[in-house]
Amino acid sequence: MSLVKKFATVGSGTMLSRVFGFAREMMMAAALGTGPVAEAFYAAFQFPNTFRRLFAEGAFNAAFVPLFAKEIEANGVAGAKKFSEEVFGVLFTVLLLLTIAMELAMPFVIRYAIAPGFANDPEKLLLTVELAAIMFPYLICMSLGAMMAGMLNSLHRYFAAAIAPVFLNIILVGVLVVAWYGGYDGREVGLALGWGVLAAGVVQLGIVFVAVRGAGVSIGFRRPRLTPNVKRLLWLALPAAITGGITQINTLVGTAIATGQDGAVPSLNLADRVYQLPLGIVGVAVGVVLLPELARALRAGNRVEAANLQNRSVEFTLFLTLPAAAALFTIAEPIVRVLYERGAFLPEDTLVVSEVLAIFGIGLPAFVLIKAFTPGYFAREDTRTPMIFAGISVAVNISVALLLFPSMGAPGIATASAVAGWINATLLFTVLVRRGHWGSDAGLLKRAPRILVASALMGGAIHLAVSYMQPQFAPETPFYIQAAALAAVVAGGMVFYFASVFGLGGADMGMIRRNVKRKQGTPSGGDQNNDPV
Template sequence: MSLVRKFATVASGTMMSRLLGFAREMLMAAALGTGPVAGAFYAAFQFPNTFRRLFAEGAFNSAFVPLFAKEIEAHGVEGARRFSEEVFGVLFSILMVLTILMELAMPLLVRTIIAPGFASDPQKYELTVALATIMFPYLMCMSLAAMMAGMLNSLRRYFAAAIAPVFLNIILIVVLAHAWYTGADSLDVGYDMAWGVMAAGVVQLAIVWIAARRAGVSVGFRWPHMTPNVKRLLWLALPAAITGGITQINTLVGTAIASGQAKAVPALAQADRFYQLPLGVVGIAVAIVLLPELARALKAGDEKEAASLQNRSVEFVLFLTLPAAAALLVISEPIVRILYERGAFTADDTLLVSSILAIFGLGLPAFVLIKAFTPGYFAREDTKTPMVFAGLSVAINITIALTLFPHMGARGIAVASVIAGWTNALMLLAVLIRRGHWGQDRALTKRIPRLVLASGLMGGALYGAAIWLAPWLASSASLLSKISALAFLCLAGGFVYFALAFITGGADIGTIRRSIKRQNTASDIADI
């Protein structure tokens, strides 16, 4: 299976999840707007979601996958299954203790870490504590699910792990639709959604568990025992967890700071949903697929193949995310207005969220490049260097956010996140080059400036077209007119970008065709 096809397999599931996520956010915006219940829910959910990224996706897709792949190569599927059972016993025990401690300490955590700004509002504070207490066990389900997903990714079974997150959005959409049908008040909606998150965690764990069994790896519980392999995993997992969850760490920091201002927490979360679409579909898909492929190439001593994988991955992510960044920068307001502005979500909310979204658009290429650069370290079992860079990034983010927030509000937090993201991406690239782990690639260095040019010209065209279509995009226009105008902008922008990319040489149709057709013999053998 070619690299592009593997990206597409993961991206298809992620795309479905993100599109349903938009539907969920639209219903939430209509039901809750940027009011206090929305703020409490977003702040409460951000905490277990951040831990999920830190201890689940970050750790196991970065540390577990190379070790699991090594076990498959050395001892076959049966050896890998034994290793998985050893890890499962330790992971389950750690998660159980962590969940109990966090549940008991939740009031203190909300007051000091999650949303310290809510402490001055007793009702909002107590609601946040209650919702976070309900949702935190979601971490346990999703951490175990991430382990199963890591096993599936190592076996090149990508789809089940990619499709499982869809069910979080499906369940929450059903909850919101039921609330709308029954006329439930906002407080009941908040509680119902919290229980929906918990149910979604159980469903997602069941999906990947069943998929792993069908792939031939049935994991049973073993009493926790610190074997050499488990010790190696934990040694690699802590820095990998911090590195893999850097975007979520910065988001958690931003949420804590933003809790000091009304509407800032939900506004940041609603803007975050938009740029998470290209980040999830492209960046995460590349990171998931690239890591095991790089690990195999390096284990085989094929540095040329490893360099090619890295360069093609960067070319792929920039080809798709540069135009997305340009579009978010110039037409964020009509996008937010059409998708969110109804019910409790007002025109003032549109201006606030769209301005934050435009800023996030500037950082989108950096956020995606981080996902493409870090496998170059993790595949070599170097998780410390990216952790150091992640720590520096968080320090930069906190410093700038605290400086700008009093003057710019939520927009200042977005600016801090963008600057921290670009700093992290550039540090990762610089050290890869210095160590000789980033091969020279003339095609890549030639195409990047041309892709930037094509994206810039497309952005200019979109800006002019948005002015021309302003009467059809205005709040007073009919919903059909607004949707039609936005659809025209998206289609026309895509046509302009792809035409310019191929005309200028930023993209080459022959290379794409060869990438799609290219078969990896080892991959085909491992597709069981």
Template structure:
């Protein structure tokens, strides 16, 4: 299966999830705007979601996957199953204890970590505590699901793990639709959404559990024991969890700081939804696929293939994310207005959210490159170096956010996140080069400036198009006219970019052929 086809398999599920996520956010914005219930829900959900990225996606897609892949190579499916059962016993026990402790400490956590700014508003504070208490068990479901997903990815069965997150948005859209149909008030919507998140966690776990059984990995519960394999995993997982969840750590910090200002928390969350689309579709898909592929190449002693995989991945992510960056910088306000501005979401909210989104756009290449660079460390079982860089970027983020927030408000937090992201990406790249783990690729170096130029010219075309279409991109134009105009603008921008990219040599037929070239054949029965 070609590298791009694997990316596409993961990206298609992620794309579906992100599109439905937009639909969910549009319904939430219309129902709650940037009001107090929206702020409480976003702050409460951010906490278990951050832990999920730290202990689930970060740890297991970075530490578990290489070890599981090596078990398959060394001891076959039976050895991998034994290793999985050892890990499952420890993970389940740790998550149970963690969930109980967090539930008991939730009032203190909200007041000191999650949203300290809400403490001065008793109603908002109590609502945030209640919603966070309902949603925190979602962490346990998703952590176990992430383990199953890591196993499936190592077996090159990407579809089930990619499609499972779609059901979070399907369930929450159904909840919002029912709330609209019954005329529920904002408080009822908030509680219904929290229970919907909990239900979605159970559904997603069931999907990957069944897929793992169909793949031949039926896991039974074993008494938790610190076997050598489990110790090795934990030794790798802690720094990997911090590194893999660095964007979420910075987001959690930003949420805590933003809680001191009205509307800042939901505005940051709503802007985050937009740039998470290209980040999720491209960056996360590349990271999920690249890690096990790199681990296999290095295990086989094929350093040339490993270097090629890394370069082709960077080539792929820059080809797709640089134009997205230009678009977010130029047309963030029309995007937010068309997709969000209705119901409780006002024109003032549009200005605030679009200003944050434009800043996030500047950091998009960095956030995606981090996803492409870190597998180069994790596949070699080096999780400490990226953790150190992650810690430095967190310090940068906190310092800049605390400095800029009093002057700029929520956009200042976005600036801090972007600067921290670029610092992290550059540190990862420099050390890979110094260690000789990043092969020099002349075609890639030639293409990058040409892709930047193509994206800049596309941005200029988008700006002109937005001015020309402005009467149809805002009220009093109908929603159909606004949506159609925005779709036309985006399609024209994409066409301009692809024409320029190929005309300038930023992309060519040879690049396409290399990216679709088949790699090592997958074991029989492992493709999905």
């Protein structure tokens, strides 16, 4: 299977999840707007969700996958099964103890770390604590699920791990439908969503567990012991967790600061949902697929293939994220209006969320490039260097957010996140080049500037189109007209972009077809280092 097809497999599952996520956020915006229940839910959910990304996705995609792949190659499936059971025993025990400790400390943690700005509203603070207590066990399900997803990715079975997150949004959409028809008040909707998150965690864990058994690896429980392999995993996982979850760390910090202003937390989360669509489809797909493929090439001593994988992945991210960033920056307001402006979500909310979304669009390429650059370190079992850069990024994010939030509100936090993302991406790339782990690639150097120009041209074109169609996007215009107008602008922008990028030489259909058909380990003709994805 070619690299592009693997990206597509993971990306398709992520896209389906994001589509249902949009449905969920649209329904939540209509039901709760940016009011106190929405603030409490988003702040509470951010807590376990950040832990999940730090200790599950970040740590295990970075540390567990290469070690599990080594066990398969060295000792076969039996050795990999033993290793996974050793890890499972330790992981489950640690997660259980962490969950118990956090449940006991939840009022203190929420009050002083997660939502300090809610201190002046005891009712909102109490609801946030209650929701966080309900949802925190979600961490156990998702961390164990991330471990099993890492196993599936190492076994080249990407679909189950990609499709499992869809069920979080399916279940929450179902909860909102029941709440709508049941006439629930705001607080009841928030509590129902909290229990829905926990139920979704159980379902997602069940899906990947069944898939792992179907792949021929049945996991039993072993008494937790710090074996040499487990110690090696933990040594790699701690810095990898911080590095892999840098975007989530910055988001958590931003959420804590945003609790100081009414409506800022849901405004950030609703904008985050929109830009997570391209970030999830491209960034997550690249990060999930590239790490095991790069680790395998380096273990085989195939540096040419490793360099090709890295350059093609960056080219792939630029090809898709630069036009997405241009679109988010130029037409953020009509996007937010069509998606959210109804029910409790008011026109003034649209202005704030669209401003946040436009700023997130500026940072989008950086967030995706981080996903493409970090496997270059993780595959070489260097998790310390990206962790240092992540720490620098967090420090920048906190400093800029504290500086800008008093005057700008939620857009100030988005600006801090974008600045921190670009600094992190720049540091990662610079050190890879200096170490000789990123070779010069003629194809990437030729096509990247042309992709940038095509994206800028498309951004200008859709800006003019929206300006011309302003009556169709007015707040008083019926939803179906706004939606049709936005769909026309997006479709027209896609046609314009592809015509521009191919016309300028930023991409070539013939070489793209050869890459899609290329099998693993098979060079595509004599231009292996210059083929685009």
